[in-house]
Amino acid sequence: MIKKQHGPAFKKEIVPLATCPTCKGKAFVSGVFHQIDCDRCNASGWVRFDNNQALELRDLVFQLGAALSAACHQANGMRVQPGPVRSMDVSGYYEQNNRRGPGATNFTGD
Template sequence: MRNSHGPAFKKAVIELGECPLCRGRAVTQGVFHELPCDHWYASGWVIAATGEALALDELVTQLSMRLQAAKRQIEQLKNSQASRPEAVYQRSNRRGAGGTNFTGD
């Protein structure tokens, strides 16, 4: 174990799980309408390993990290779809007569 002084250089990602009461929806069904979940700050998320609630500031940080990871994954999927052969075929290349699309077929 290494000795260290001060905070870590990178924030650790905590694995999150769904709240067992609201099943991750952040609301529970009342008699006539939905109510905020009484547990875990009405977020619907708990620590997956222990089932305990996170502190509010830590919850915001962890959800932001998950959102950023999801955005990166969406961008990677968009970029991989744009380079597929059928996407290149459908995209206008303006090489035809009058600047129309020419596919060579």
């Protein structure tokens, strides 16, 4: 049984997004002489994943902001913490493969 609810939800739900199939995520379609804003996705390049319908602009701003925030948190979590720097002497650098030679082989400059 579904519970009756009045008014807006207490929390906004995150809607999974997909790239627009019409403009392929570019937010515009090519006309004969110029680029035209994509009508299917409201010139955003994103539609709902479940039914490929465009979101209202108000909802789209929230969804894109939430996705950007999640991506920033993920990128900050993957960032390498600064640690001790390995010192490599000249012979160690000379021995490692630098892939600068023909066929991505080692090039030492000798």
